[in-house]
Amino acid sequence: MLSIKNLHASVEDKEILKGINLEINAGEVHAIMGPNGAGKSTLSSIIAGNENYNVTEGEILLEGEDISELAPEERAHKGVFLSFQYPVEIPGVSVTNFMKTAINESRKANGKEEMPANEMLKLIREKSELLEIDRKFLSRSLNEGFSGGEKKRNEIFQMAMLEPKLAILDETDSGLDIDALRIVANGVNKLKNENNAVLVITHYQRLLDYIIPDFVHVLMDGKIVKSGGKELAYELEEKGYDWIKQEQEV
């Protein structure tokens, strides 16, 4: 699904990613953990195509195709989805209208007709039920005046609507109380199948109690320094990151 090879990236001449290698297959859930400033959010932004970062070396392959030169919307059309850590507000644009636009733009890019209104309504009903979202919520302006939990739930709702091949969840657990966390995680689990993949970026092991990863990677100082199974997350929770640093130095 996603194959990252020797990825180097910088922002304003400061190198942040220093040679990342990562293989994610369809049907897998990967988690990237690491201390603050390790480059976790940078990695997710770069996969999504944020132009504030320069890829200086390496490649990002999605289903074998190098996407590192593509515009962010083109990557989205190919099935890359990023659940933002800080979703932005767009006043006056309802969640429904936003989703309608997004879905139809992707369909257009993939040579399909616009989705008929009744089909769209059906999809909205189905997905909002899946994520326990009150439909009144969908006519509100996108993220405007949303609580932290509502914003994150809205991100997952959009993921459900767009049905991406690769979903990147950037710190989706931050700002969520335990009930919201459960709902969001359940949503992700319901959407997961053998044809898509999920990359969870998180600080804490908490979210991984609900979204069980197949692989856990530790990102430190722009490199993946350790990979393992889900038990690695517990180990990190218990011991912190220092022991890995020491291990590295040795």
Place this chain on the structure above:
Amino acid sequence: MSKYTEDDLKIELETKEYEYGFYTDLDSETFPIGLNEDIVRAISLKKEEPQWMTDWRIEAFRAWQEMIEPEWANVKYEKPDFQAISYYSAPKKADPNKTLDDVDPELLAMYKKLGISLDEQKKMNNIAMDIVVDSVSVATTFKKTLAEKGIIFMSISEAIREYPDLVRNYLGTVVPQRDNFYAALNSAVFSDGSFCYIPKGVRCPMELSTYFRINQAGTGQFERTLLIADEGSYVSYLEGCTAPSRDENQLHAAVVELIALDNAEIKYSTVQNWYPGNKEGKGGVFNFVTKRGICEKNAKISWTQVETGSAITWKYPSVILKGDNSIGEFYSIAVTNNFQQADTGTKMIHLGKNTKSTIISKGISAGKSQNSYRGLVRISANADNARNFSQCDSLLMGNNCGAHTFPYIESKNSSAKVEHEATTSKIGEDQVFYCNQRGIPTEKAIALIVNGFSKDVLNKLPMEFAVEAQKLLEISLEGSVG
């Protein structure tokens, strides 16, 4: 050669008047350039106007001569040379040899985006077309329906001939001849425009639009509109066409007067899209327009405008709330891009008791443009319990444009409630990236954000107009994000 001045012209005219032969040369389509009393008389004669109309124009012309072009607006431009303009240009006959192939392809591409039909495109470009039986019958049905209700809707020239008393009774009562420099000029030389009268208690069954009628008549750049809603009547009026007009004449100085008698309601919607000039700021229309309405008891006037065109816009659709319990509304979206400058807003003059006004203004600036809101809320001493709510929001795109707000509040009555809110925001890269990430390309993302920002005003437009206005916003801002 030294510069030809107004004095030179005056002398020349005094001596050579008959050589010019305005009166014998009436068949020609365009008058010679320049403005003097003879030109004003010639316009009036050409239009077969009664003596009182000619006198009215002359009075306006004399007032105009004494006036000075206003300079207080927040716009910079080279003042037009009023003696270098031709003040009358008869509707040109369609050139039978001209086809759509002769029209600027850029313009055609724009029409296509706006979804304007081929027939309409032909009309707009003065291209001969076969009369389509359907549209003829539609026009007839339309006229018949209106006539049955006693509604008069025709060009102002026709109205001056056919309903002189009505016109004479109301013309200049809301915008007097000497109201301001451009209104005086318009009063002297107006070439055509619309007239509308809704009889007592009649609810106009359809949206009246100058759209098709202007296409027919090919009115000039000094339009005069007079709209009278008699007691208890209602009308919704749409003005302007949503296609870009490549006006050869730079100056557009229209006057619109609305009269809402007791319990009447007028909803007046405008989509203005005159040629804004090119990307370097060359050319474009100077749009100096005076629009004002007066409300008698319990009457309501609502102005809604979407302004995307013109190089310079100077326009303040206003309401005089004369009658008790009357209501004035102003909903505006003004978009400026490249080198456009807009100074637009409204005046709400509260005279009657319990009068209410609402102002919602949305300014969007892009490129190197300047966008100003200028509004006056005046509460007179007798206007007990008057209320106003104003909201002025500005949206900036990029770092080279400007947004300005000039709200004036004058209250002479202590029971008045006046509220003013203003915000300024910028389209953020993070908003655009968020949209991009969801598969929405940048141009579309900007349109979405702008439409969201303008929603409160777009919602006030009649349905089919709102759709066109949305598309227009999109087109106006195309290429504004680098």
